[in-house]
Amino acid sequence: MSTSETEYLKGKASEEYKHGWYTDIESEKAPRGLSEDIVRYISKRKDEPEWLTEWRLKAYRYFKQLIDSGHYPDWAHLDYERPDFENMRYFAAPNGQAQYESLDDVPDEILETFERLGIPLEEQKALTGVAVDAVMDSVSVATTFKEKLREKGVIFKSFGEAAKDHPELVRQHLGSVVPYTDNLYAALNSAVFSDGSFVYVPEGVTCPMELSTYFRINEAGTGQFERTLIVTEPGAYVSYLEGCTAPMRKENQLHAAVVELVAHEDSEIKYSTIQNWYPGDEDGNGGIYNLVTKRGICKGDNSKISWTQLETGSAVTQKYPSVILAGDNSVGEFYSVAFTKGHQQADTGTKMQHIGKNTKSTIISKGISADVADNSYRGLVKVSANADGARNFSQCDSMLLGPDCGAHTYPYIESNNPTAQIEHEATTSKVGDDQMFYCHQRGLGEEEALKLIVNGFCQEVLQELPMEFAVEAKELLDIELEGSVG
């Protein structure tokens, strides 16, 4: 790597995070710490039915049991201080309101917050073809295009509303893919989850627009624990995208979400993430701990679940969006770009569990590290004894931008069926001097050349994003790569 390139890359960690501002708005917060009372408080604040309160309490007790017996998940290639669960707040409602009846009730400060993030909540200003659920701290503040979706029978609302309006649907599916016993953070989320989105697409319906949830952490010292549940009935299709940002703060903040997807026969769920939580400053202070459990089940035959993620933010990211391929001929896909710079760390990947016959999974993972960042791919492809004709293709590419960063690949393969076909390819590359020189010779400067090469490296994944967001994703990557050229 040339000297000028190294200098250029050094400059990148100090770049400013663009969404680091804070909205000054009154907020009702739960007292610090976690107890059965806090769990009851959250449930009561959200006006929840009894069964849900009980479910939360069971999850809390399981969480406490794990913590008390010292079961902290520390097997990932990550180095960070454990969150202080006793010193955190588990609920914050901007403006003291846990729910808004209509957009007219939402205070201007909140509308402006989302407007500033490029997410106008008034429908006439919104991106055509995209319905948005906006979540600030623990509360969903608005969901757009509800009427239009209702015509098709599509339910898209905040989790809190859904629990009240469609208790049978929520009760049937909540925890069915990620039980609260799954892991420590799934237990924690189940106990204290605040808001998130619920999506239900009825039989034979192709959801007429992209659905999107935008998460914003605003309050200090607060964790964000949203929960998303998406169910597609036979023959249905939905494409869903989540985006997220947070203010810059000195201390770390915890984000522990759970996402569950249920695809019935012949249905398809496409789930995309653009994760841009605050990554911490250049010395590695502050930033979000993004510890998330995401899993989908292809329950019916010929169903399909596709995860696409662009992970550029957070101080620490640990997530493995996975697919249980239960139905015959079902398809699971995982497309990921994880970009870490400064002191960021990411341990991400997927699990593809082949259970049904002739199931197929594809994994394309691109990890990019710069500065002193560490980036790991961890993935499991598991083929059950009865999963005849299972096929998997995995490709894990890592790119190192500089001499002090790290890339690691931990692929696990567990095949119990002799008919399975599993392919794994992995590469690690540096941005070559030859590639840079070739670009320079065509008149491109350091930064332009690097953007072009990195974007090219991620192309296979970025092209999987819905068109409305592909441009945003490319711009986000460009911003990540911007900086003072040395």
Next chain:
Amino acid sequence: MALLEIKNLHVGVEDEDIKILNGVDLTLDTGDLHAIMGPNGSGKSTLAAVLAGREEYEVLDGEILYDGENLLELEPEERAEAGVFLAFQYPVELPGVSMTNFLKEAVNSVREARGQDELGSADFLQYMRERADMMGLNADLTKRSVNEGFSGGEKKRNEIFQLAMLEPKLAILDETDSGLDIDALKNVADGVNKLRSEDRGFLIITHYQRILDYIVPDHVHVMLDGKIVRTGDKDLALELEEHGYDWVREEAAAAA
């Protein structure tokens, strides 16, 4: 007018005690086409790399004037912007980077340096189509990633296509003819001939006389052991073809 003046150029490899060029002198006028011939390891490609600004070579002595300015002070991208183009001997693959994106960035970067307006997407695509037609390039190539999965011949033709897109003042072709079959060679030569103009100089580096059957040079130089040992017109290439490099080597030794 002299577009390029190389005076007593001595070049070594950075951090190593190896000398490759031992006092090269060459003057190239705008509108002229010079060919540099020589055996493997004589320093031809190093000269091309130094002209384009590759970092791993160290200029130990001498100077290079381009348009009367000190070329060695410019960064590689500044040289490109000033109109220096190198057709690579081994064109580099840029996986996932589309030819269209790459060339749009490149063309607009060079245009900006020349004080021209950036080309918008529609204008750029039209310009690219025109140039592809002119060069007889299969338009499908412009839809693929830069050089990725291109055959050897396609890569070389793509270099000449980029030359046509960027319209440089000085075009350096580093063994563009090597590894080409006769049809591809003719195609490349045809492209170069179309691009010859009063406002452009060419420096063509080659092992073989073959390409000079199709591209007629104004001057031919023979390089040996990092020095130009003989200069002549197009007939020199034919003599070389007939007698081989040993003939020049012996002559050079006798003269020394």
